[in-house]
Amino acid sequence: MAEDDKSHLTLRDVSEASGVSEMTVSRVLRNRGDVSAKTRARVLEAARRLGYVPNKIAGALASNRVNLVGVVIPSLSNFVFPDVLTEISRGLEETPLQPVFGTSHYDLEIEEKVIYEMLSWRPSGLIVAGLEHTDAARAMMRNCGVPVVEIMDVDGSPVDANVGISxxxxxxxxxxxxxxxxxxxxxxxxxxxxxxxxxxxxxxxxxxxxxxxxxxxxxxxxxxxxxxxxxxxxxxxxxxxxxxxxxxxxxxxxxxxxxxxxxxxxxxxxxxxxxxxxxxxxxxxxxxxxxxxxxxxxCRAEIGAAAARIVAARALGEGDEPQRIEFAPRLIHGETLRSR
Amino acid sequence: MAEDDKSHLTLRDVSEASGVSEMTVSRVLRNRGDVSAKTRARVLEAARRLGYVPNKIAGALASNRVNLVGVVIPSLSNFVFPDVLTEISRGLEETPLQPVFGTSHYDLEIEEKVIYEMLSWRPSGLIVAGLEHTDAARAMMRNCGVPVVEIMDVDGSPVDANVGISxxxxxxxxxxxxxxxxxxxxxxxxxxxxxxxxxxxxxxxxxxxxxxxxxxxxxxxxxxxxxxxxxxxxxxxxxxxxxxxxxxxxxxxxxxxxxxxxxxxxxxxxxxxxxxxxxxxxxxxxxxxxxxxxxxxxCRAEIGAAAARIVAARALGEGDEPQRIEFAPRLIHGETLRSR
DNA sequence: CGAATTACTGTTTGCGCTAACAGAATGGTT
DNA sequence: AACCATTCTGTTAGCGCAAACAGTAATTCG
Missing domain, CATH: 3.40.50.2300 (Response regulator)
Incomplete structure (x- = not known):
């Protein structure tokens, strides 16, 4: 696959190797715009041979699009959240969006920092567990310009969209x-x-x-x-x-x-x-x-799926989903409760 | 906090609001270089008032530094991995590095794609579970120019560093x-x-x-x-x-x-x-x-901690840790085994 | 008192890529 | 032959920030 150790391969390297302009290489690698089959093949071959990996940092800056969705949860050691994450991931699978996770350890100050960090990457959306946040965090979410979905809980005032149970x-x-x-x-x-x-x-x-x-x-x-x-x-x-x-x-x-x-x-x-x-x-x-x-x-599976749907729909501009969804928690009667 | 809805605040906005150059704002916000206390205060006040959130995409491109560490694991629904993640997070807490997770669903093809995605963000390091990968994935890891730690397992040939048990x-x-x-x-x-x-x-x-x-x-x-x-x-x-x-x-x-x-x-x-x-x-x-x-x-706690240490040491250039660590799995005798 | 040092701030440049536009090549139509 | 549409490729500019360098003012020192 890769042959070169010069670990800073750029579009230019691929363009030189394949004898076309950087722009054409860019088009081939993103499947954007028309490129002749022959050129496409040459470019792909060169990219593969060199082991070129596009630089999304530069791409994101130039296009002002970042296909990441920030997901902020309290903890990973609580069964519930890995489940929700898995469902969010699955929900975003068919979209160009990718989830990125952060944990707050049930601490609103830390949560604020995590949200700040996430927003500084200019994601396409944000999914945050809970409705309780610092004022600063709430302000950031309100002004970040991308869809924000608060999940798990509906007892409170969401900043934007909201999916959960009471x-x-x-x-x-x-x-x-x-x-x-x-x-x-x-x-x-x-x-x-x-x-x-x-x-x-x-x-x-x-x-x-x-x-x-x-x-x-x-x-x-x-x-x-x-x-x-x-x-x-x-x-x-x-x-x-x-x-x-x-x-x-x-x-x-x-x-x-x-x-x-x-x-x-x-x-x-x-x-x-x-x-x-x-x-x-x-x-x-x-x-x-x-x-x-x-x-x-x-209802954590439903919540994760719905949050993913809302973010995807809003971020990709494909119409707006209903913005507040309350699921009804279902009683599991089990065998530790008398039935009568 | 934030007042403005013009969601694309840049350094320029803060610099204009505080009457200094963009560079000075940048210095204040990164705590880099000397800035007088008075200027610093003015800048911070303006940034806070506007609700400015730095754009790490641009910062990363300009400085060629991305303080993210990619972590690729098979799944989140397996107890083991959330544990390791938690430990990696903890291990990176005192550093400027931040973990970013991705899951492969125990599928090497998906793993290859996830690694490719991660590397396209030019992270400062990569932690990957397991020693089995596609040839392409291995090539990418070999040529990516940042520390790579394969974790959990030591029975095989690592691309770079390796921490785990046999x-x-x-x-x-x-x-x-x-x-x-x-x-x-x-x-x-x-x-x-x-x-x-x-x-x-x-x-x-x-x-x-x-x-x-x-x-x-x-x-x-x-x-x-x-x-x-x-x-x-x-x-x-x-x-x-x-x-x-x-x-x-x-x-x-x-x-x-x-x-x-x-x-x-x-x-x-x-x-x-x-x-x-x-x-x-x-x-x-x-x-x-x-x-x-x-x-x-x-030994998942130890493995996570060690992987974080190695990546941090190598990425931040503070000397090199030993590159291969094998922990000895400890028998937990329990009560479902005769003791004699 | 002039030179050297320190403390602070500004200017220029370019990171690697994509949007927008411009141009060349090809083919079909009148 | 002139024209247009279509298909493909190239050129230019700039995304927002930080590195490198270039000042300028304030201070120190012999």
């Missing part, structure tokens, strides 16, 4: 389902991260529905750090030791919920008879555990 | 450990993907060690698609139904292994007495399952 409603619906199943002494286990706005909104909706039924949490147990089975186990044990009367534990996510379930089964607790459990996210990876955990699908 | 050795070591524990009727459960070269190498090493002990697999069960508990359960059930004499199942990864474990426990099979189980990757997320699965740590 986490408040998700919490409320889950609470009502649990109450309808007859549980009354309910505990919460969730992250202590104030920056997980969506978990906070679910909790808020949940508590609101409880309040409407004249009920309050028996207790709330918080944790810091990542979510895994072990943490769920330990916390469930602690909760049940301190408040044995509890008959349901609502968990802020599926990993914790599954850990709690594993503890209960091992401790010989009747699930869902004596104690019910529910999580959030509908992580299908967990299918195959001894009991299917009651959960709620966050 | 999967062959990992398989061999695991087999020996299993044999030493007295198991003799061994089955394999793994992906059918011929493109998962590392899993194939582990299998190869494993079989070699078995052969040295005069043993062959009782059976090999393959599956396609993603790895989850359910699949592990189903396959374990199938294996034990067809070959009840099997006393150990070696699984190509932890998810499958954990699924198999869940099946066995539910079926009342004595683990590890009657049947032993092992996986691969040492996924700590799984801690908290009823039994700790025997596994092998793939």
């Amino acid at each position: 986490h408040r409603r998700a919490g409320r619906d889950m609470a009502r389902t649990i109450l309808a199943a007859g549980y009354r002494r309910i505990a919460y286990m969730g992250t202590v991260k104030a920056e997980d706005y969506r978990a906070a909104k679910r909790l808020e909706g949940f508590e609101q529905a409880l309040a409407e039924a004249g009920i309050r949490f028996e207790m709330r147990e918080h944790y810091a750090g990542g979510s895994d089975f072990r943490k769920g186990r330990e916390m469930a044990e602690a909760v049940l030791a301190r408040a044995p009367e509890v008959d349901f534990i609502y968990c802020s996510n599926d990993m914790i919920g599954a850990g709690a379930m594993l503890h209960c089964l091992e401790a010989g607790i009747d699930v869902p008879g004596r104690l019910g459990l529910a999580g959030f996210n509908g992580i299908d990876l967990l299918e195959g555990l001894p009991r299917r955990l009651t959960s709620m699908d966050a | 999967h062959r050795r990992a398989g061999r070591d695991m087999a020996r450990t299993i044999l030493a524990a007295g198991y003799r009727r061994i089955a394999y459960m793994g992906t059918v993907k011929a493109e998962d070269y590392r899993a194939a190498k582990r299998l190869e090493g494993f079989e070699q060690a078995l052969a040295e002990a005069g043993i062959r697999f009782e059976m090999r069960e393959h599956y396609a698609g993603g790895s989850d508990f359910r699949k592990g359960r189903e396959m374990a059930e199938a294996v034990l139904a067809r070959a009840p004499e099997v006393d150990f199942i070696y699984c190509s990864n932890d998810m499958i292994g954990a699924g198999a474990m869940l099946h066995c426990l539910e079926a009342g099979i004595d683990v590890p007495g009657r049947l032993g189980l092992a996986g691969f990757n040492g996924i700590d997320l799984l801690e908290g399952l009823p039994r700790r699965l025997t596994s092998m740590d793939a």
Whole structure:
């Protein structure tokens, strides 16, 4: 393939090697404009022989077009986001657009920096998780001149387009389902991260529905750090030791919920008879555990796909999609909730 | 913050707004060269007021420096890779470098395209998972003029730098450990993907060690698609139904292994007495399952960190790191392997 | 006090490419 | 033969920024 080590090959090198102008080479390599079959072949041969790789930096500057879409998410170690990313990638596959990822570690200041970095590459669009941002970040997104889609959450005021679910409603619906199943002494286990706005909104909706039924949490147990089975186990044990009367534990996510379930089964607790459990996210990876955990699908596949569609449509100027899409989180009844 | 909608602010706009030359603005914004405190303040104020975001495309073209590091991995839906990415990000945090990710879906042709795309942005370095590539991809990496680190695997010939573990050795070591524990009727459960070269190498090493002990697999069960508990359960059930004499199942990864474990426990099979189980990757997320699965740590944190270090050192010209690093996969004995 | 140094700011040039336009070659039509 | 349309190729200019160099003013020093 490549023969030359002079690692700064330019259009000029290819044009000299093939005996045509730089412009013609450019046209061939971009499939733009008419070029005779013979010339095309010569150019392609030369490019391949030299191992030429076009310089998109220069191309982007000259054409004022950058086929990148910035995607800003809180973290990669949370199941949810890799899923969404995968779906966004798939959604952009048929377009000339390419996603570029950045993570904010659930920190709005970092998020602001990441957005700034992304915008400094003048992408064709931006997809950002969540509706909470610093003022500066919001201003940048408002003025960047490209489509911005805020995803995952719809409880708030988007800067531009918005695709997600209502986490408040998700919490409320889950609470009502649990109450309808007859549980009354309910505990919460969730992250202590104030920056997980969506978990906070679910909790808020949940508590609101409880309040409407004249009920309050028996207790709330918080944790810091990542979510895994072990943490769920330990916390469930602690909760049940301190408040044995509890008959349901609502968990802020599926990993914790599954850990709690594993503890209960091992401790010989009747699930869902004596104690019910529910999580959030509908992580299908967990299918195959001894009991299917009651959960709620966050529609992350749909969200990723819709966000990709909106950005693509707007960036490529092919008509405008509806700009606000709210999906309805689907209850996954599972086997850790009495059905009656 | 921003006031103007004219979304194409340039250095000139800031320079006019602050009454200095473009060059001085550029210097202020990059903290390069001496600028008086007064001028600096004026420029910063103007930039902030206008909502100016520098154009890195232009900056990169002019300076011939792009502070991006391309990272090419097979997939995001595999635990392992988000982990490595996170570690690479962390490793680059203290440098001016920023990672940019792309996925190949375990397809070398796609990988070639992704590498081509990445190189067309003229990054400061490239980190690629695996040692298997198309000839064209290898040629591009050889001639791109920036540090290239192939990660995860060391069984093969790297183009440039290389950090990883020997999967062959990992398989061999695991087999020996299993044999030493007295198991003799061994089955394999793994992906059918011929493109998962590392899993194939582990299998190869494993079989070699078995052969040295005069043993062959009782059976090999393959599956396609993603790895989850359910699949592990189903396959374990199938294996034990067809070959009840099997006393150990070696699984190509932890998810499958954990699924198999869940099946066995539910079926009342004595683990590890009657049947032993092992996986691969040492996924700590799984801690908290009823039994700790025997596994092998793939050193993905160390690999990510080392790759980041090498790229940073080479790209920033701060001396050269050792170019080939092999980590030793650590056995995680777990509770699904007899200890004797 | 003049020269040398330092501190700061400006000018010119070009990175590698593409948009826009201009021109040449070819073929068909009247 | 003159004309036009079509097909192909080349020329010019400039995208927004930073490197290199060129000042100018303020300060230091012998």
